[in-house]
Amino acid sequence: CVANQRAHAGLNALIAPLQRSEEWLSRVRQADIRRENKSPKSRLDGRLVTIKDNICTRDFPTTCGSGILDKYSSPFNATVVEQLEKGGAIIAGKTNLDEFGMGSHSVHSRFGPVKNQHPRHGRDVSAGGSSGGSAVAVATDQCYAALGTDTGGSVRLPAAYTGTVGFKPSYGLISRWGVVAYANSLDTVGILGKDTSSVRAVFDNKPSKRLMKKIADVVNRHDPRDPTNLSPSSRSRILSSLDSPQFASRLASRPLKIGFPKEYNVSELTPAVRRAWMLALSHLRKQGHTIHPVSVPATKSALSAYYVIAPAEASSNLAKYDGVRYGTRAEGPDGEGRTDGYLYGKTRGQGFGDEVKRRVLLGTFSLSADAIDNYFLQAQRIRRLVVHDFNAVFNLSHPLADTSIQNGPESENAQREVQRADVDVLVCPTAPSAPPFLDSLLGGSASSPLDAYVNDIFTVPASLAGLPAISVPISLPDPQSQDPEMIGIQVIGQYGDDELVLKVGGLLE
Numbered sequence: 001c002v003a004n005q006r007a008h009a010g011l012n013a014l015i016a017p018l019q020r021s022e023e024w025l026s027r028v029r030q031a032d033i034r035r036e037n038k039s040p041k042s043r044l045d046g047r048l049v050t051i052k053d054n055i056c057t058r059d060f061p062t063t064c065g066s067g068i069l070d071k072y073s074s075p076f077n078a079t080v081v082e083q084l085e086k087g088g089a090i091i092a093g094k095t096n097l098d099e100f101g102m103g104s105h106s107v108h109s110r111f112g113p114v115k116n117q118h119p120r121h122g123r124d125v126s127a128g129g130s131s132g133g134s135a136v137a138v139a140t141d142q143c144y145a146a147l148g149t150d151t152g153g154s155v156r157l158p159a160a161y162t163g164t165v166g167f168k169p170s171y172g173l174i175s176r177w178g179v180v181a182y183a184n185s186l187d188t189v190g191i192l193g194k195d196t197s198s199v200r201a202v203f204d205n206k207p208s209k210r211l212m213k214k215i216a217d218v219v220n221r222h223d224p225r226d227p228t229n230l231s232p233s234s235r236s237r238i239l240s241s242l243d244s245p246q247f248a249s250r251l252a253s254r255p256l257k258i259g260f261p262k263e264y265n266v267s268e269l270t271p272a273v274r275r276a277w278m279l280a281l282s283h284l285r286k287q288g289h290t291i292h293p294v295s296v297p298a299t300k301s302a303l304s305a306y307y308v309i310a311p312a313e314a315s316s317n318l319a320k321y322d323g324v325r326y327g328t329r330a331e332g333p334d335g336e337g338r339t340d341g342y343l344y345g346k347t348r349g350q351g352f353g354d355e356v357k358r359r360v361l362l363g364t365f366s367l368s369a370d371a372i373d374n375y376f377l378q379a380q381r382i383r384r385l386v387v388h389d390f391n392a393v394f395n396l397s398h399p400l401a402d403t404s405i406q407n408g409p410e411s412e413n414a415q416r417e418v419q420r421a422d423v424d425v426l427v428c429p430t431a432p433s434a435p436p437f438l439d440s441l442l443g444g445s446a447s448s449p450l451d452a453y454v455n456d457i458f459t460v461p462a463s464l465a466g467l468p469a470i471s472v473p474i475s476l477p478d479p480q481s482q483d484p485e486m487i488g489i490q491v492i493g494q495y496g497d498d499e500l501v502l503k504v505g506g507l508l509e
Ligand code: GLN
Pocket: 101, 102, 103, 104, 129, 130, 149, 150, 151, 152, 153, 154, 155, 182, 310, 456
């Protein structure tokens, strides 16, 4: 891993690479000894894991890829980092990202863009974002696995573009304490690995006989310090809803009902993406599972709703970076006797990049008294429709939903004909096309921010509904090249059905 970090430094995946200190070496040695003695702390013991730079680490700076936090080092570890270290993992650096997680191509970083490890026709292409650094670090063996964050697709899209596996668990399963907030109602910590088995090792290290139930979970654990983290009682409600023979058997051998969401079959899909999708479905069919077309009509509006809700929450979250309480203060007079917001304006003007400023302006606008009805509240309505559509297609009911509300005559839903289906999971593409060229993304006026937003069209619906989703690479033989083309295919499951999503992801490998 250390040699690979050096060899691939040009891809700009790591902002802060591994430091080979005495302490680090002794941790590696101790893990080696534990493994030799057949008593590892977990499957992660001694493995190198990199962390997206919006997750706090004591041993490395935490900048969020932003000028406003360029001098920030956290005095504590995020809970997830603490949990990884408890499982024996060794933190091997911080990864590059779009500033505060806002972007789809990892180009909006103070540290410059991340490059995909596979250029196309000699040109650099996007690594996906915003966890592009984590994805490239995994793809190029600079670490065993990586943590990212997924608010609207930031783990799944980079996974799809780099040929890795990216998993976004159900909202609230993994602690967000120490994770810098972008949009709280959507933010989740996600995991990137080369395969589903390495993702599982980080997420939910089910005790094997060999490990003698020493550490059951790694990051999928309750954390009382994060108020949005699922309580033990909610966790047991989820487990008991999955415990019935009907649902438990899906993890063993029962043939699965796979949903084919019609609304994802848009004309903008490139032929390669469509081929990969069909290949994935036929692969599942050959294994005895059945395919069922289903409809999730609100998907069409999900992207617009997301790009209202996420910036609105971001504008509120980022208000604290004022150069007084948080953030690097701009040089100059400290505003004494001035009433024009000089310090605040200058600090934020210099500290934030253009995309973050755009989101803050958008969010502030949609929350303003004149606009809130037409934008923010409408977006929340669409969000409820998206949740409703998903609930209508899965055979498992939402384990935490209040059934009286779920089935009640909600005015928005009453007017819509939503066909009921009963599938176990949905399988669809992660992104509509292959990664775009980096120079076209960085070409100033040539590309509009909206072009980048469109890449999230297939990932945001699961985010709005808080559902677990995984992107796995499907390899398509490319007649023009020796290397097969890798296309990301996404599996989405009902809330809490993370195990099944991981299982179906594994079936596609
Ligand atoms: N591309 C999306 C955005 O810019 C998603 C980002 C994310 O999931 N962090 O908001």
